[in-house]
Amino acid sequence: MAVLLRTTTCATATTAGSSSTLLATTFRRGRRLLPARASPPRRAFTARASAEPLEVCAKASITVPDRLGDCPFTQRVLLTIEEKNLPYELKLVDLANKPDWLFTINPEGKVPIVKLEDKWIADSDVITQVLEEKYPQPSLATPPEKASIGSKIFSTFVGFLKSKDTNDGTEQTLLSELTSFDSYLKDNGPFINGGTISAADLSLAPKLYHMEIALGHYKNWSVPDALAHVKTYMKTIFSMDSFVNTRGLPEDVIAGWRSKVMG
Numbered sequence: 001m002a003v004l005l006r007t008t009t010c011a012t013a014t015t016a017g018s019s020s021t022l023l024a025t026t027f028r029r030g031r032r033l034l035p036a037r038a039s040p041p042r043r044a045f046t047a048r049a050s051a052e053p054l055e056v057c058a059k060a061s062i063t064v065p066d067r068l069g070d071c072p073f074t075q076r077v078l079l080t081i082e083e084k085n086l087p088y089e090l091k092l093v094d095l096a097n098k099p100d101w102l103f104t105i106n107p108e109g110k111v112p113i114v115k116l117e118d119k120w121i122a123d124s125d126v127i128t129q130v131l132e133e134k135y136p137q138p139s140l141a142t143p144p145e146k147a148s149i150g151s152k153i154f155s156t157f158v159g160f161l162k163s164k165d166t167n168d169g170t171e172q173t174l175l176s177e178l179t180s181f182d183s184y185l186k187d188n189g190p191f192i193n194g195g196t197i198s199a200a201d202l203s204l205a206p207k208l209y210h211m212e213i214a215l216g217h218y219k220n221w222s223v224p225d226a227l228a229h230v231k232t233y234m235k236t237i238f239s240m241d242s243f244v245n246t247r248g249l250p251e252d253v254i255a256g257w258r259s260k261v262m263g
C-alpha cells in the first residue's frame with residue numbers, strides 16, 4: 001500500500017512575477033511518513049518519481065490551516081497525477097482572499113492550475129488531457145464513447161442540493177441519472193471502462209464524494225440501497241490510496257456548499 005512522504009517548505013511564486021510567498025507541500029510515494037526535512041526521498045521510486053515535482057495550485061482548506069481544500073476539479077487533477085505515480089507540490093490558494101499572482105497565471109482566478117514545461121495550465125479538462133499526452137503510462141484514457149457516462153450526475157446533484165421545493169422534481173432527476181449509471185455499471189462495470197479505472201472515473205468520483213457529504217448534511221439524503229452498483233463504485237474509489245490522499249475534509253465540503261444551499 002502506498003503511503004505518502006510529505007515535506008513542507010515555503011516557495012515563492014516567481015513565475016507569476018510576484019513576491020508573494022505561499023505554502024508548498026511536496027508529496028512523494030514511499031513506504032512511511034517522514035517528519036519534515038528528514039532524509040531525502042528513497043531511490044526505490046520509479047524513474048519518473050525522481051523527476052521535478054509538478055506544481056499544482058489547489059484550493060486551501062478553510063477549516064484547517066495549510067491543508068488541501070475541497071475542490072472536486074482539483075481532486076480530479078491530483079488523482080490523475082497520483083495514478084500516474086508523478087510527484088507533485090501543492091501551492092495552496094485561499095480562494096476567499098485570492099492573491100494577485102493567481103490572476104497572472106489564470107485570469108479567471110480559478111484552481112486547479114498546473115505548471116507543465118514552464119507553462120501554467122488551467123482547467124481540469126485541459127490539464128488531465130495534457131497529462132495523458134505527456135505521461136501516457138499508465139494509460140488513464142477513457143474511450144470516447146464512454147467518456148460522458150455519469151456526466152449529468154453533478155449538475156443534477158447541485159440542482160437538488162439548491163432546491164427549496166421538495167416537489168420540484170430535482171430529487172427525481174438526480175435519482176434517474178444515478179439509476180442509469182447503476183444499470184451501466186451492472187452491465188459494464190465495476191468502472192466506467194470496465195475492469196480498470198480511467199479518466200472518467202477520476203472526474204466523476206470527487207463529484208460523487210461531494211454529493212454524498214453535501215446531500216447527507218443538508219438534506220439527510222443518501223444514495224438508495226437499491227443502487228448497489230453505484231454504492232459499491234463509490235466505496236471502492238473512495239477507499240483508494242490516491243483518493244484518500246487527495247480528498248477534502250467533510251467539514252470543508254459542507255462549508256464549501258453552504259452559500260449555494262442558503263443562497
Ligand SMILES: N[C@@H](CCC(=O)N[C@@H](CS)C(=O)NCC(=O)O)C(=O)O
Nearest residue numbers: 071072073109110111112123124125
Ligand atoms: N472548469 C474548471 C472549474 C474550476 C473551478 O470552478 N474551481 C473553483 C474551486 S472548486 C474555483 O477556483 N473557484 C474560484 C472562483 O470561482 O472564484 C475546471 O474544471 O478546472
